[in-house]
Amino acid sequence: MAEIKSAGSAAQTIATSALRAQQARMRIIAENIANAGSTSKTAGGDPYRRQIPVFKPVRVDGGEGVRMTKVMPDTSDFKMEYEPGHPSADASGYVKLPNVDSLVEALDMREAQRAYEANLNVIETARNMDMRTLDLLRK
Numbered sequence: 001m002a003e004i005k006s007a008g009s010a011a012q013t014i015a016t017s018a019l020r021a022q023q024a025r026m027r028i029i030a031e032n033i034a035n036a037g038s039t040s041k042t043a044g045g046d047p048y049r050r051q052i053p054v055f056k057p058v059r060v061d062g063g064e065g066v067r068m069t070k071v072m073p074d075t076s077d078f079k080m081e082y083e084p085g086h087p088s089a090d091a092s093g094y095v096k097l098p099n100v101d102s103l104v105e106a107l108d109m110r111e112a113q114r115a116y117e118a119n120l121n122v123i124e125t126a127r128n129m130d131m132r133t134l135d136l137l138r139k
Contacts, residue, residue, distance in 0.1 A: 009130070010061045015122040017058065017065030022116040024068040025053045029109045036100040044090035048098040050074035074099055 028051050035048035056069040076099045084093030 009126070010063055011126040012123050013061035014063045014065045015119040015126070017060050017067060018119040019116060019123075021055055021066045021068050022112050022119070025055075025112045026109060026116075028053045028071060029105050029112065032100045033102060033105045033109075035098055036102050036105070038098060039086070039088040039095055041088070043088060045088065045096070047078060047088070047096050048100070049078075050076070050098065050100045 032050050039047045050073070051071045052074050053068050054070045054072055055066050057064050058067045059065075078099050079097040080094045081097055082093055083089055083095045086095045089095045
């Protein structure tokens with residue numbers, strides 16, 4: 001017997017793929033924020049490098065969803081701070097700090113949150129449409 005799928009079901013599947021992608025994005029942002037103040041364990045070594053999620057469109061249930069395919073390191077320069085007594089300081093007394101900007105991370109988190117909420121609204125609307133259709137068919 002062939003499976004009958006509603007347009008609402010396909011919309012829910014596509015929105016679910018976006019929810020997963022946004023959850024993964026929020027995890028990466030949380031890692032960046034958590035490591036915003038970390039330094040290298042060795043003198044003169046590199047600290048935590050900011051991570052950037054990469055998304056790719058994927059075919060999902062007859063439509064096009066999204067998936068996080070990989071995480072790329074941000075190649076921007078590290079911040080330098082003069083602290084000669086710090087254990088991570090190099091020979092000239094400078095400490096490399098992570099290339100994480102907390103303000104940028106907060107803005108990215110807000111954008112991910114809004115995208116997540118928008119996809120939740122898609123799922124809720126699709127469910128409501130399916131329920132209304134079933135109610136009409138029962139009459």
